[in-house]
Amino acid sequence: MNERLVRIRESERKSHTEIYTSQKLYHTDSWLKRPIKTVREIASHFDGYDALRVLDLGCGVGRNSIYIAERFQKIPCMIDCVDLLAIAIEKLLDNAQAHNVTSSINGITKSIEEYEIQSNSYDFIMAVSALEHMDSQESFLSKLFEIKEGLRKNGIVCLVINSSVEETNTQTQEAMEAQFEINLPTDKLQSILSNVFCDCEILKTTVAEQEYDIPRESCISRLRTNVVTYAARKTD
Ligand SMILES: C[S@@+](CC[C@H](N)C(=O)[O-])C[C@H]1O[C@@H](n2cnc3c(N)ncnc32)[C@H](O)[C@@H]1O
DSSP states (O other): OOHHHHHHHHHHHHHHHHHHHHOOTTSSSSTTSSOOHHHHHHHGGGTTOSOEEEEEETOTTTTTHHHHHHHTTTSOEEEEEEESOHHHHHHHHHHHHHTTOGGGEEEEEOOTTTOOOOTTOEEEEEEESOGGGSSOHHHHHHHHHHHHHHEEEEEEEEEEEEEEEEEEETTTOOEEOOSOSOOOOHHHHHHHHHHHTTTEEEEEEEEEEEEEEEEOSSSEEEEEEEEEEEEEEEOO
8 A cells, every 4th residue: 555545544434433433324414423324325226125245345334235125124125335444334334233134234344345246136236435545546536336237137326426626724724635546527526427328327426516524544634525426226
């Protein structure tokens, strides 16, 4: 790992550890307040299924997976939840217990890069604010193809990815290096997604501008990002 990657990963480890240990899933004003809207929308596509196999890449403490597990607890539902942070998987398993869905949650402490997605295995693969933290654009691109291969027929992918991220030091107003391992321009990211999933049915493709303050190593940074949400169904 190069120096930049080590620095960003260490800073992410600290900020995620802080939020995962101080905030209670679904009982907080932070981003852990509720599952994301697109996951809630996609869930209805699986109503009527008699079994469900799901993969959550960069799952955190299960904001989206616990919701799916609870919603489909009447059918056999197995969710492989992958995160490189041990504390995330620890809290995920606590949350699974608290929500009575332990039998549906398979916690895997591994990086997305290392986790090999088996072909034709999943009805639903999600990666919410996670793929932009992979170690290189090459790994990112090959993981997108692996995700497509990993979907079963009619399987759905849901990706939420930050793009064109800009950070500014709020005290000095100086531009700072964006603390994201992969920071693609929005149009390039959209073009990659439409090329990789060209033979899939697009269910959703949106870009939302967001702006918020975020604590960094030595200052508070004003972060501007275009959040790309992309959902598609594999049709063959
Ligand atoms: C912003 S959080 C989002 C968590 C979850 N997807 C959600 O929506 O609540 C990003 C998560 O991805 C994990 N992560 C970052 N880079 C990763 C990587 N290369 N492999 C696996 N997990 C990673 C982090 O540890 C963190 O838990």
